[in-house]
Amino acid sequence: MSEGQEQQIASVSSPEPLSAELQEIAGDLTTGGCVRAGRPELLTTPENLLPLLNRLHELPEPYSRLTDLCGVDWGDRVQVVYALCRGYGAEMVLVKVDLPRAQAEVPTVTGLWQLAFWPEREVAEMFGVTFVGHPNCEHLLLPEGFVGYPLLKDYEYDRSNPLLSPDPLREDPDAVLGGPPSEDETGAS
Numbered sequence: 057m058s059e060g061q062e063q064q065i066a067s068v069s070s071p072e073p074l075s076a077e078l079q080e081i082a083g084d085l086t087t088g089g090c091v092r093a094g095r096p097e098l099l100t101t102p103e104n105l106l107p108l109l110n111r112l113h114e115l116p117e118p119y120s121r122l123t124d125l126c127g128v129d130w131g132d133r134v135q136v137v138y139a140l141c142r143g144y145g146a147e148m149v150l151v152k153v154d155l156p157r158a159q160a161e162v163p164t165v166t167g168l169w170q171l172a173f174w175p176e177r178e179v180a181e182m183f184g185v186t187f188v189g190h191p192n193c194e195h196l197l198l199p200e201g202f203v204g205y206p207l208l209k210d211y212e213y214d215r216s217n218p219l220l221s222p223d224p225l226r227e228d229p230d231a232v233l234g235g236p237p238s239e240d241e242t243g244a245s
Contacts, residue, residue, distance in 0.1 A: 071090035071091065071092045071097075072090060072091040072092075073090065073091070074089045074090060074091060074096055074098075075091075075096070078096050078098070078149070081111060081112065081115065082098050082100075082108060082111075083111075085100055085104040085107055085108040085111065086098045086099055086100050086104070086108065087099050087100060087101060095148055095149070095150060096148075096149045096150070097149070097150045097151075097152060098149060098150070098151050098152065099152050099153075099154065100151060100152070100153055101153065102153055102155065102161060102162045102163065105151070105153055105162060105163060105165075106163050106165070106168075108151060109138065109140075109151060109165060109168055110168070112140060112149065112151070113168055117142055117143065118142065119140035119141065119142050119148075119149055120140075120141075120142070120143075121140065121141040121142075121143075121144075122138060122139070122140060122165070122168070122169040122171060122172055123139045123140070123141050123148070124137070124138075124139035124175070125137070125138055125139070125165075125172055125175035125176065125179065126175065126179065127179040127182060127183035127185060127207065129183060129207065129208050129209045130154075131209060132157070133154045133155060133156060133157060134154075134155045134156075134157055134160045134183050134184070134185060134208075135152055135153065135154050135155070136152070136153045136155065136162055136179060136185060137150055137151070137152050138150065138151040138152075138153075138165070155185065157184075157208075160183070160184055160185040160186065161185070161186045161187075161188055162185060162186075162187060162188070163187070163188050163189055164176060164187040164188060164189040164190040164191075166187075166189075166190060166191060167189075173190075173191070173192075174196070176190055176193070177190070177192075177193055177194070177196040178196055178197065180193050181195055181196055181197060181198055181205070182197075182205055182206060182207035183205050183207055183208060184205040184208065
């Protein structure tokens with residue numbers, strides 16, 4: 057590995073401090089923050105989420121575009137991540153909220169971004185996060201009656217579920233595809 061590659065890896069994995077501008081903007085609404093891989097990250101609490109997002113949304117040059125909303129299972133906690141962009145450029149900030157797995161609740165952001173409607177439903181269904189105030193948190197992808205949250209690392213799949221039946225192509229591709237090609241088919245002599 058070259059010295060340049062080592063420096064590049066170190067810069068991606070080693071968090072740097074937030075800019076003074078973002079520290080001032082976030083103020084007392086965060087519990088931490090850093091810049092990782094050139095992208096600012098702000099960590100906040102469920103109680104401070106909406107005030108922080110409103111503050112970022114109402115800046116003279118606002119972070120007005122929600123480009124992604126997803127969940128992450130860290131084992132001891134679930135995290136909801138909001139990716140916000142400023143204008144149409146590539147300037148982005150990530151806002152993260154850590155939630156206890158036993159009571160993963162966070163307020164909905166559909167009042168700020170209507171497009172949060174669908175990803176909030178997906179995160180609710182896959183990670184068990186409750187988005188308080190969401191207008192319709194019915195199942196989106198899983199059938200009614202599905203038990204559990206399949207993207208949590210400790211979720212145990214019930215193999216009797218017809219939706220989780222074995223995939224013959226994945227489990228025994230030779231049986232499905234007729235076995236490996238013969239020498240005649242590959243042209244090998």
